Amino acid sequence: MSQSAFAQAVLMPDAPLPPGLVDPQGRPAPRRFDVYRNTVAASLVAALEEGFPVVRQLVGAPFFAAMALVVLRAHPPEGPVLSGYGAAFPTFLEQFPPVAHLGYLPDMARLELLVRDSYHAADAVPLAAEALAALPVPALLASRIGLAPSLRLMPSRWPVQAIWCAHQAGGAEPPMQPGDVVVLRPEFDPRPHLLPAGGLAVIRGLHAGLTLEAALDAAPGADLTAVLTLLLRGRAIVELRR
Numbered sequence: 001m002s003q004s005a006f007a008q009a010v011l012m013p014d015a016p017l018p019p020g021l022v023d024p025q026g027r028p029a030p031r032r033f034d035v036y037r038n039t040v041a042a043s044l045v046a047a048l049e050e051g052f053p054v055v056r057q058l059v060g061a062p063f064f065a066a067m068a069l070v071v072l073r074a075h076p077p078e079g080p081v082l083s084g085y086g087a088a089f090p091t092f093l094e095q096f097p098p099v100a101h102l103g104y105l106p107d108m109a110r111l112e113l114l115v116r117d118s119y120h121a122a123d124a125v126p127l128a129a130e131a132l133a134a135l136p137v138p139a140l141l142a143s144r145i146g147l148a149p150s151l152r153l154m155p156s157r158w159p160v161q162a163i164w165c166a167h168q169a170g171g172a173e174p175p176m177q178p179g180d181v182v183v184l185r186p187e188f189d190p191r192p193h194l195l196p197a198g199g200l201a202v203i204r205g206l207h208a209g210l211t212l213e214a215a216l217d218a219a220p221g222a223d224l225t226a227v228l229t230l231l232l233r234g235r236a237i238v239e240l241r242r
Helices: 003-011 030-051 053-059 061-074 089-094 105-119 129-133 137-141 160-166 199-207 212-217 224-233
Strands: 144-147 152-154 181-184 191-194 237-241
Touching: 030 053, 030 061, 030 105, 053 061, 053 105, 053 160, 061 089, 089 105, 105 152, 105 160, 105 181, 105 191, 129 224, 129 237, 137 212, 144 199, 152 199, 160 191, 181 199, 181 224, 199 212, 199 224, 224 237
Parallel strands: none
Antiparallel strands: 144 237, 152 181, 181 191
16 A cells, blocks of 8 residues: 555545555454544644634634635645645635635735744844944945845735734734735734835845845835834844945
8 A cells, every 4th residue: 555545545534445454353444544534634624723813713613624624635734744734725715616705815824824934934133223224325225135034025905914913812903904015023923014115026126135225226116214114113124235
C-alpha cells in the first residue's frame, strides 16, 4: 500500500479500507481506521477554524465546519505543521459557489493568512522617529528605507480591514472603508491598517530597494506624511541606507 493511497483513504469518508490494515488477529479493521480518519478530519477542521476565526464568524460555525471538510479533501496539508495549514483557502473561497455572494470573503481569508504570517516573521529593531526627523528633506528623499520583516501588504477593493477590526474582542468598529491594507507588528500581535493614498505603491517601491524619492515618483498623489507616520507608529522602519 502506497502512502498516497493511504492519505487519500484517510481524507475520503467513503473510501474503502486500505488493503493491509488489520487488527492483532489479522482481520480487517474498518472501525479502527474510521476512528483514525475522524481524528484526522477533526484536527484539520480545527486548524482551519483557528487560522481563520473572522471567516468563521462571518459564515457561522456550523457552515464553516461543513465547508472545512470540503476544503481539506480538495487541499490536503502539504507539510506536517498544522499551524501553517490553509494557504489554498482564499483561492478555494473564490471558487466555492455557496459563498459566491460574499465577494469580500477571499480577501478576508488572505488578510488572516497575512496576519498569521506576520506573527511568525523575524524580529527587527525599529528605527527611532528622531533619526528620520534629523535628516534634511533632500537626504531623506535620497535614502533607501529598510522595512520590518513582519510587514505585509495586501491590495483590496473591499473594507476587509474594518471587518477584521469589528470582529476582534473589544475592538472598535471603524468606518467600512474599502482599500489596500498593510499589516504591522509593532510589538507582539500584528494588526492590519488601511493604507493612505498611494501607500501601497510607495511601500512596494521601498521593498524593491528604491529611494524614497523614486518610490514617490512611482506613486503620483501619494500622501508621504501619512505613509511615514503609519510606518513609524507601527515600528516598521528598521534601516536607512544612502
